Amino acid sequence: MSAVFDIVAVAAFSVLAGSGAGGGGLLVVYLTVFRGGEQIGSQLKNLAAFVAASCAALPVHFRARNIDPALLAVFTVFGVPGIFAGSRLRNSLPAGIVSRIFGAVLILGGGGVLFGVIKDCVRRGEGPRRE
């Protein structure tokens, strides 16, 4: 039965990843909190699921011309060396503090985007009433 839950959870988080909304490491929460998995192993499974999901989703996004190739090239060329630097820093930095700081950044950033969406909705809602 737990295998069925795993499959449903992976598929659900992959729908979010494939849509572009991202995964936010939510699969890691499911695997560690609800399935009792170890942190690194769960992060690894989260990465594997994301890679598989984006492999399937990317051709659709490319065909729909949603991806900016020039920007993607810059992101990849400068992002890949960053990842090696980050991997080297992983053991020397206090991961707990880094995680908390970045968590706060994600909450503020996500909250800002949500606030922008609500503001847009309110603005659009006011339009017809003014007419």
Add this chain to the structure above:
Amino acid sequence: MDKSRRLSGAAKFAVAALGSSLAGAVNGILGTGAGTVFYFICLVISGGGDDRSKDHLATAMAAVFPLSAISLFTYSGASATDPLSFFTLILPAAAGGLAGALLAGKMRGRILRSLFAAVSVAGGINMILR
């Protein structure tokens, strides 16, 4: 006001280059989070707005793909997880990813942005609590 007009081509390149180095470093340290950084870089470069949300999110996802693939290899040595357990993930993940991409084509940018924001906030809470 269109914020993108305030940035010259060189400034946009600098923002993209520095930001993506930061995104890579974050993914290297935490194993997640690069997509959010890439999305915000897209917003800064384009000047924001609802009309290009799908493009920004899709470009961010495409940029995270190689980073996640590399992270997968750098992390794989740090865990004793049974490799066979990964095979059970791949099919539902690919099916979900394909369904997500097809759904995104039919969704409004505003809804996608809301989903992204909700996932970011949830991911942030997870990072603070873990």
